[in-house]
Amino acid sequence: MSDNYSNDPMLxxxxxxxxxxxxxxxxxxxxxxxxxxxxxxxxxxxxRVMHTIxxxxxxxxxxxxxxxxxxxxxxxxFLREEKPKKIDCLKLTDIVLESADFIKHETDKIVEGRKSDxxxxxxIRRIKNYLSxxxxxxxxxxxxxxxxxxxxxxxxxxxxxSSNQINLSDFLQQNYKAVIYFEEGCQMENxxxxxxxxNLKEIAEDISYVPEDIIDNDGSIEIIKNNGFWISFxxxxxxxxxxxxxxxxxxxxxxxxxxxxxxxGHQQLSTDNQNRKDLQDKEKIExxxxxxxxxxxxxxxxxxxxxxxxxxxxxxxxxxxVLQNPDLNGLVLDNFLKSARQLHKITGELQDAVMxxxxxxxxxxxxxxxxxxxxxxxxLGKDIRLELIGEETEVDKNIxxxxxDPLMHLIRNSVDHGIENSEVRKAKNKPEFGTxxxxxxxxxxxxxxxxxxxxxxxxxxxxxxxxxxxxxIKKPEQELTDKEVYSFIMLAGFSTKEEVSEYSGRxxxxxxxxxxxxxxxxxxxxxxxxxxxxxxxxxxxxxLAIIDSMTIKTGKSFFSVPIISIRESFKAEDGDIIIDSEGxxxxxxxxQCYTAVRLYELYGIKTEIKNISxxxxxxxxxxxKAICIFADEIIGExxxxxxxxxxxxxxxxxxxxxxxxxxxxxxxxxxxxxxxDLITSLEEGRMKI
Amino acid sequence: xxxxxxxxxxxxxxxxxxxxxxxxxxxxxxxIEIKFVIEMIGMQPITEVPELPExxxxxxxxxxxxxxxxxxxxxxxxxxxEYNDRTCIIVVDVDGxxxxxxxxxxxxxxxxxxxxxxxxPEINSCAENKYIKGIGKVGSNVKLILDCRKIMNEKxxxxxxxxE
Numbered sequence: 001m002s003d004n005y006s007n008d009p010m011l012x013x014x015x016x017x018x019x020x021x022x023x024x025x026x027x028x029x030x031x032x033x034x035x036x037x038x039x040x041x042x043x044x045x046x047x048r049v050m051h052t053i054x055x056x057x058x059x060x061x062x063x064x065x066x067x068x069x070x071x072x073x074x075x076x077x078f079l080r081e082e083k084p085k086k087i088d089c090l091k092l093t094d095i096v097l098e099s100a101d102f103i104k105h106e107t108d109k110i111v112e113g114r115k116s117d118x119x120x121x122x123x124i125r126r127i128k129n130y131l132s133x134x135x136x137x138x139x140x141x142x143x144x145x146x147x148x149x150x151x152x153x154x155x156x157x158x159x160x161x162s163s164n165q166i167n168l169s170d171f172l173q174q175n176y177k178a179v180i181y182f183e184e185g186c187q188m189e190n191x192x193x194x195x196x197x198x199n200l201k202e203i204a205e206d207i208s209y210v211p212e213d214i215i216d217n218d219g220s221i222e223i224i225k226n227n228g229f230w231i232s233f234x235x236x237x238x239x240x241x242x243x244x245x246x247x248x249x250x251x252x253x254x255x256x257x258x259x260x261x262x263x264x265g266h267q268q269l270s271t272d273n274q275n276r277k278d279l280q281d282k283e284k285i286e287x288x289x290x291x292x293x294x295x296x297x298x299x300x301x302x303x304x305x306x307x308x309x310x311x312x313x314x315x316x317x318x319x320x321x322v323l324q325n326p327d328l329n330g331l332v333l334d335n336f337l338k339s340a341r342q343l344h345k346i347t348g349e350l351q352d353a354v355m356x357x358x359x360x361x362x363x364x365x366x367x368x369x370x371x372x373x374x375x376x377x378x379x380l381g382k383d384i385r386l387e388l389i390g391e392e393t394e395v396d397k398n399i400x401x402x403x404x405d406p407l408m409h410l411i412r413n414s415v416d417h418g419i420e421n422s423e424v425r426k427a428k429n430k431p432e433f434g435t436x437x438x439x440x441x442x443x444x445x446x447x448x449x450x451x452x453x454x455x456x457x458x459x460x461x462x463x464x465x466x467x468x469x470x471x472x473i474k475k476p477e478q479e480l481t482d483k484e485v486y487s488f489i490m491l492a493g494f495s496t497k498e499e500v501s502e503y504s505g506r507x508x509x510x511x512x513x514x515x516x517x518x519x520x521x522x523x524x525x526x527x528x529x530x531x532x533x534x535x536x537x538x539x540x541x542x543x544l545a546i547i548d549s550m551t552i553k554t555g556k557s558f559f560s561v562p563i564i565s566i567r568e569s570f571k572a573e574d575g576d577i578i579i580d581s582e583g584x585x586x587x588x589x590x591x592q593c594y595t596a597v598r599l600y601e602l603y604g605i606k607t608e609i610k611n612i613s614x615x616x617x618x619x620x621x622x623x624x625k626a627i628c629i630f631a632d633e634i635i636g637e638x639x640x641x642x643x644x645x646x647x648x649x650x651x652x653x654x655x656x657x658x659x660x661x662x663x664x665x666x667x668x669x670x671x672x673x674x675x676x677d678l679i680t681s682l683e684e685g686r687m688k689i
Numbered sequence: 690x691x692x693x694x695x696x697x698x699x700x701x702x703x704x705x706x707x708x709x710x711x712x713x714x715x716x717x718x719x720x721i722e723i724k725f726v727i728e729m730i731g732m733q734p735i736t737e738v739p740e741l742p743e744x745x746x747x748x749x750x751x752x753x754x755x756x757x758x759x760x761x762x763x764x765x766x767x768x769x770x771e772y773n774d775r776t777c778i779i780v781v782d783v784d785g786x787x788x789x790x791x792x793x794x795x796x797x798x799x800x801x802x803x804x805x806x807x808x809x810p811e812i813n814s815c816a817e818n819k820y821i822k823g824i825g826k827v828g829s830n831v832k833l834i835l836d837c838r839k840i841m842n843e844k845x846x847x848x849x850x851x852x853e
Contacts, residue, residue, distance in 0.1 A: 668736065
């Protein structure tokens, strides 16, 4: 079964669900650790998660996963039912996280189509050990409690939330049951019973009685006469006190029986109800919080969304085909145009709606970082806090997939290299705990993600010397700006950290980060102040699917240039062109000199327009570098749906300066220029003009 | 369930097994297995894509799908020929990758049983030979059976190095 992942919707569902549950579990555990106590809610949640995983994995015949989940479930069942006081929170968290890791690992195996064959018996043994130790501790504690209940409260060092306090008093109270018989002929038995209850309220709690509707129902008189009046209640008074209380306070008392009960079913039920009510109340309070982070209401296969996106793209194109149909030229069509505008509005809205479906908040990705920071800081013995800002920022699903790894890497770098040990920090007059801030925000059509730490910062000198050794410096050193120096660390094989640690320092990493971010059209920039910290900014487009672009024409070919990268377009005169000794063309604009690129020469396209004055110049920029592109004419501005070049061409070779293609309104295909790639290719001389 | 799907696949392939689409390049008759063929269309306006080997003429817009097209003549290092109204594009799907093959004209769909197919001679340095999977005998004629996967995947080292 596990060999056939994609064909099995059940397995698909299982994997999806398990991954989500584990993620949720991790998140709540991290939260618990921060507040340092296992609340009833969290115990219930973990119990529920493990219970679900247990049953679903058992159903799918993944025995190892099911066993682990079952053991954890047992552990939390004990925690939930017995509410032991002495919990080794740290140990418990470790165990749960380890189990979560195990399950995650096994699920990964299943996803990859391998057999889930991990052996969890060692882990299970440890969980069981922990549980039995917990049980032993707890029973001892109970015994102590029995001896000196009042003292126990004082020694109770763990801060308890209110619900636990109620439970504590529950524990100290005894349960009683009383059956009261009134004297025959005393009349109005129901009212007397009511008085008894009223009196009892002074000394007892949780009073319940049979018959229940003593006042409203006259029939209850008969019942009380015949069967007696049954009361069960809780009180912290002793048996003797209760006995005395009843015999003194009940008038017309014929006889009564009083029992002390340990914990009968009825009582259990009522406390359970109480708990559940508490829980519900709490959930109600917490609800607004959850709304912002967990909005997963429906889960849809991404491929379906891609398909929908494609279709909407097609629709937009066909709409343009209809509305700009050459057959309409010269006709006066007032009504048609009115309807056309309406259609245009609707397709526009549809497009926005589809785009918004694909937008996912960054919170899940950000939350995952908590775990990394926790694990690493623990292992490295550093005290680090992770602050998340703007995690509700939404980006396209594709982008989320691309940034998860780079983010993880950057966070690891910050924890490992950035933040110093607490001794060093103390010596430097910094707060003992390090802070890493992970911030996301929108800025125009881009999303910025900033990873900032208040650690030691980058050492310019050591970067420079390393760069010198590797022969990476191609400019006079005094001309290098800070940013350029820092950007050396993004090159392949560059690591300033001398020793390699478990987490980072191998020199593979920053270049991968740059590559991954670059692959989705983003950029990485680094700011740092030595001794104060480093900030790394990832700048990415909001979406990959649709861009605003300017379409230009050269010969018979169309090219689309993203509007974001266009600085200006202008007509140039032949005399504006300067030719250097190697035949490279340049153009002088407002005292600045730019490389001029003739698109037809660059890509070997046949065109009639070769005079600079006949065509147009488009100044494009990326990363602060600008070049001028010469084309025949500008067709116009248009929103285009980016399509990748067909697989065959992608397999054949990577075409420099092109990021994809798109369909124009008239059915023509236009190639999308990748300005960044174009400029770097030209700079590195990989492309000849 | 998966078994069912597999079964269906089997029967689907069964009906297509031994069937070939034949086309002409000059005087030679070629055949490709029908299971690769998605559709046949007439000549379309082609958008050139720079930096590709000469035999990849560019991309076409096939009802919103963007499909690269390859001139089979150029691929086999034959002389190119002016496209006319007999020129056709055969769109094939090999392992999920679409490609249009430009051919002189399409003839017919025929059945060639396995026993009528012989492997090509091993000693033959002709450029097109490596793309030939077998030679099918149909009556007195022979059809050269193309290996679609090779046409697609074998990189023409020479052509690419020329560009660079």
